[in-house]
Amino acid sequence: MPKITISNANLEYICEDDTLARAALREGLGFPYECNVGSCGNCRFELQSGEVVHLRANPPGLNERDIARNRYLGCQAQPKGDCTIKVNLRDHYKSQHLPRKTEAELAGIDDLTHDIKEFRFNLKKSNLFLPGQYALLSLPGVEGARAYSMSNVTNLGDEWHFQIKRVPGGEATTSLFDKIKLGDTITIDGPYGMAYLREDAPRDILCLAGGSGLSPMISIARGAAASPALQGRNIEFIYGGRSPKDICGEGILSTLEGYGSRIHYHPAISMPEGAEGWTGHTGFVHDIAEMLFGANLPNFEVYFAGPPAMSQAVMKMLITAKVPVGQLHFDQFY
């Protein structure tokens, strides 16, 4: 059982059959991370003694300079024996519900659009999560686990739902959309992620989603609608796609108490050509948010998710609009 010593924090933990970051998070330690798939680089640590191997070869989150300085990625590195590392732990990364791995059975699939489906799994061992968090799904025949955000809210932790957009030629989404069947079992590891619903934030809520970012924003809206602490708050939900066939979400939101009074849905398409009869907005999600809420943006707690280009444009717009960074919550998708 490999023992990991964090030299600058003067503490030790065991990491068996796991990555250094995930084993630490399961122990309640605040090991820094974001994507969990080797892409963002947030989980970098310095290896001072011992040996590790990366699960993902040449992960994009590590550059030549990092490699020269003996740095590795906590979300990808597995120890080959006892190791001593240097990493700055932060309470911000501690999980309220400790992540763990469990088998999960596919219990239901629904079409949301031509390329987004909802997959519902029953977990063999229940675990709770916060609205907006994500899990790692290990799928048969797919190298490396993929991150997907939950779309539901849970009191029991036995059902986790995911709204997933097909990526043409993508390994994991091809497996999910074309191969696995109802009753099949996969491994789910979670919850992870810091872009969860802040029930103690005394502000109205703005959810911004594009394409694959639907799932965590639906979970945030569901959680906020049900939260006694947030009953007086408005929830503004902007969802963007290219054309009307990409748009969904209203059917789900309209089942929430307060829909139409304190919960509002604003669909937007970016390619209006040929979209006769479209009555929603036209433009990119960040532009629609700016147009609708302008000088009022700093009064919102803002959650956003979607493809990297959308998230970057949203972030830039919100910073320019002087929304305090502590009110912005997102986990970058890769």
Ligand SMILES: Cc1cc2nc3c(=O)[nH]c(=O)nc-3n(C[C@H](O)[C@H](O)[C@H](O)COP(=O)(O)OP(=O)(O)OC[C@H]3O[C@@H](n4cnc5c(N)ncnc54)[C@H](O)[C@@H]3O)c2cc1C
């Ligand atoms: C925090 C987070 C939450 C996400 N939530 C959602 C969601 O709710 N809905 C949704 O549709 N999508 C979500 N995604 C995107 C999703 O994880 C996949 O990137 C996407 O579905 C494409 O996967 P693919 O295997 O089909 O495509 P591919 O093109 O085969 O793979 C694309 C991605 O998989 C990862 N990857 C590739 N090889 C490996 C490997 N060996 N080990 C680990 N990772 C590897 C890389 O990040 C790469 O960008 C999320 C991503 C992140 C980081």
Ligand code: FES
């Ligand atoms: S690279 Fe490890 S958390 Fe993103």
